[in-house]
Amino acid sequence: MTQQPWEDQEYVKYTLWFVFACVIYSMIGFSWGALMGGIHEFRHFVDHRAHGNLIVRAHTHINLLGWVEMAIFAAVYYIVPRLVKRPIYSMKLVKWHFWVHNFGLIGMVVFFTAAGVSAGIAAGAPGDAVRATPAEIELIIKPWLATMGIFGTLVLIANFIWAYNIFKTCAGWKDSK
Ligand code: HEM
Numbered sequence: 001m002t003q004q005p006w007e008d009q010e011y012v013k014y015t016l017w018f019v020f021a022c023v024i025y026s027m028i029g030f031s032w033g034a035l036m037g038g039i040h041e042f043r044h045f046v047d048h049r050a051h052g053n054l055i056v057r058a059h060t061h062i063n064l065l066g067w068v069e070m071a072i073f074a075a076v077y078y079i080v081p082r083l084v085k086r087p088i089y090s091m092k093l094v095k096w097h098f099w100v101h102n103f104g105l106i107g108m109v110v111f112f113t114a115a116g117v118s119a120g121i122a123a124g125a126p127g128d129a130v131r132a133t134p135a136e137i138e139l140i141i142k143p144w145l146a147t148m149g150i151f152g153t154l155v156l157i158a159n160f161i162w163a164y165n166i167f168k169t170c171a172g173w174k175d176s177k
């Protein structure tokens, strides 16, 4: 039996890696939400400490960029070559997309969390002996958030790589038949 363009082993492997990544991030993201909602001290920290809600941003982005986007990427990689009856435009770009997206997403989650934890601890709770001033707290979170932004930019670049690859795979598909 002749191999269809979308049955390329490397392509199948990477499409499945998007699925595996989606499953792993969903388990982390859901557990994170359950712990954040279920443990009173954790809930109190994210809701009431200065910038503690940046830890919620880590939860939302691991779910949205990890579980939701990874599932959509895998589905689109599965569907598009079958629809246009062509292989993906560039296997190299699929690999770049996978690694840059994962690297950027993990960095975003780590640095959102670091910003929220460090600001929340420095701010302390009412009644604590030593508490940072709002100006000091801003100085603490600035480098963490700037680093988060760099990783976020990588995620954005990964998205453009994906969009370009899908566009090139589809462009002019009718004429090539
Ligand atoms: C078992 C699964 C999940 C649990 C238990 C959970 C739990 C939570 C909790 C407790 C908060 C609020 C924290 C607070 O501000 O006090 C929260 C916020 C949020 N979660 Fe989840 N979550 C889950 C899954 C998801 C998924 C799958 C998504 C998105 C695809 C998501 C998106 C969000 C968003 C956007 C917010 C922030 C809302 C806001 O800023 O007010 N969560 N989640």
Ligand code: HEM
Residues within 6 Å of the ligand: 056, 057, 060, 061, 064, 065, 068, 069, 149, 151, 152, 153, 155, 156
């Ligand atoms: C390039 C990647 C992304 C970057 C750098 C980024 C960055 C950010 C930042 C900095 C915030 C916090 C704003 C604040 O606290 O004032 C935010 C909020 C939010 N982002 Fe993103 N984002 C990205 C992608 C996405 C995607 C793909 C989704 C949805 C599919 C999303 C959904 C949200 C939501 C729902 C909120 C507000 C609610 C919350 O986090 O609690 N983001 N994003």
